[in-house]
Amino acid sequence: MHEWTGQLAGDIVNRDEELAREFDARLVESSRLAFRVAFSVLHHREDAEDVAQEAFAKAHRNFRQLRDPDRFRSWLVRMVWRMALDRRRSDRRRSVREIEHGSRVDASPSHAMADAERAEMLWEAIDSLPEKLRRVVVLASIEGHDIAAIAGLLGIPPGTVKSRLFLARQQLKERLQWLNTTATNP
Amino acid sequence: MVEHNRDEPVKGDELDRALEALLNVEPSPDFVARVRADVSADAIAADWLTGRLVAMAAAVGAVMVGVWIFMGTQATPPLPAAPIVAQRLPSAPGIAPVEPAVNPPVKSTPIAQTIAAAPSAPDVIVSPRESAGLQYLLAALRDGRLDSAVMRGEQSDAADTPIVIEPLTVEPLVAAADLETGAGQ
Numbered sequence: 001m002h003e004w005t006g007q008l009a010g011d012i013v014n015r016d017e018e019l020a021r022e023f024d025a026r027l028v029e030s031s032r033l034a035f036r037v038a039f040s041v042l043h044h045r046e047d048a049e050d051v052a053q054e055a056f057a058k059a060h061r062n063f064r065q066l067r068d069p070d071r072f073r074s075w076l077v078r079m080v081w082r083m084a085l086d087r088r089r090s091d092r093r094r095s096v097r098e099i100e101h102g103s104r105v106d107a108s109p110s111h112a113m114a115d116a117e118r119a120e121m122l123w124e125a126i127d128s129l130p131e132k133l134r135r136v137v138v139l140a141s142i143e144g145h146d147i148a149a150i151a152g153l154l155g156i157p158p159g160t161v162k163s164r165l166f167l168a169r170q171q172l173k174e175r176l177q178w179l180n181t182t183a184t185n186p
Numbered sequence: 187m188v189e190h191n192r193d194e195p196v197k198g199d200e201l202d203r204a205l206e207a208l209l210n211v212e213p214s215p216d217f218v219a220r221v222r223a224d225v226s227a228d229a230i231a232a233d234w235l236t237g238r239l240v241a242m243a244a245a246v247g248a249v250m251v252g253v254w255i256f257m258g259t260q261a262t263p264p265l266p267a268a269p270i271v272a273q274r275l276p277s278a279p280g281i282a283p284v285e286p287a288v289n290p291p292v293k294s295t296p297i298a299q300t301i302a303a304a305p306s307a308p309d310v311i312v313s314p315r316e317s318a319g320l321q322y323l324l325a326a327l328r329d330g331r332l333d334s335a336v337m338r339g340e341q342s343d344a345a346d347t348p349i350v351i352e353p354l355t356v357e358p359l360v361a362a363a364d365l366e367t368g369a370g371q
Contacts, residue, residue, distance in 0.1 A: 035213040053221050060225045122208050141205035
């Protein structure tokens with residue numbers, strides 16, 4: 001009886017440790033995805049990190065049902081998106097947006113201003129898309145997700161992803177005709 | 187100098203590059219560490235809450251068991267507190283002496299046995315008037331004023347004797363003239 005109890009306790013501890021290791025692996029491989037999805041909605045680094053952190057905490061509480069990696073990423077993307085939308089709706093007071101330049105930071109002040117204006121217009125164009133199209137185009141632009149990966153993340157057929165992506169690009173192109181820039185030398 | 191030509195359609199490649207650049211944002215270096223700390227703190231809080239819930243459930247269960255045991259003790263039907271012993275009364279000559287009636291021993295729970303064996307069990311109470319009446323009855327039987335056969339329930343021959351009703355004789359009424367003259371007096 002005593003040996004059996006000890007073995008049971010040991011099994012429980014081992015299982016918990018295994019779950020903790022698995023969750024940490026998911027966290028490392030999905031942290032950037034979660035952050036970028038939140039950032040695509042909030043356009044604000046700290047807010048995006050807060051939302052992604054909350055989503056990971058929720059994921060940890062439900063991790064026994066989310067051990068499958070694909071299921072975990074799909075659940076995480078949906079959760080982060082929903083939480084970010086809720087956050088944006090409830091945080092209308094914030095008026096200053098942080099414009100991220102990524103790797104395209106230029107040393108020239110004029111180029112920096114142009115990039116900032118360009119990014120602002122891109123955000124406006126993305127935000128004006130219907131939510132279904134916006135999700136698809138954002139995920140397609142994050143980490144080079146292909147059609148199948150987006151379909152898996154959103155839980156929709158690949159054909160639907162393809163058509164939504166086409167529509168999203170079409171609408172973005174119409175709104176961003178100025179994006180076709182030509183560099184001229186003075 | 188960068189000029190935007192708003193009349194020309196944007197190319198797909200440029201759009202994709204612009205979107206990727208827009209979303210190519212890295213979280214802060216300590217983001218994963220913060221999430222780890224948050225998750226571990228959440229797990230500790232969850233363990234604490236689970237421990238509290240288990241303790242509360244155990245306490246509630248103990249209270250319920252206590253109440254159940256208490257209610258079970260209260261619901262036990264009351265058993266006779268002590269054997270009922272009839273008083274020995276003076277016996278009549280025609281009546282065989284009757285041994286005092288004693289209740290047969292009752293198999294009961296240990297609690298009931300404890301109560302039955304208590305030395306302070308009360309005696310049977312017979313009211314003085316009932317006792318006096320019974321003594322008078324026995325004295326009447328002893329003196330022959332009362333037939334003991336009747337008391338034993340034996341039928342006497344008199345019970346089978348038919349009742350004879352003697353015929354009634356009705357005298358004639360006194361005449362009214364005799365009343366007036368006082369002849370009847």
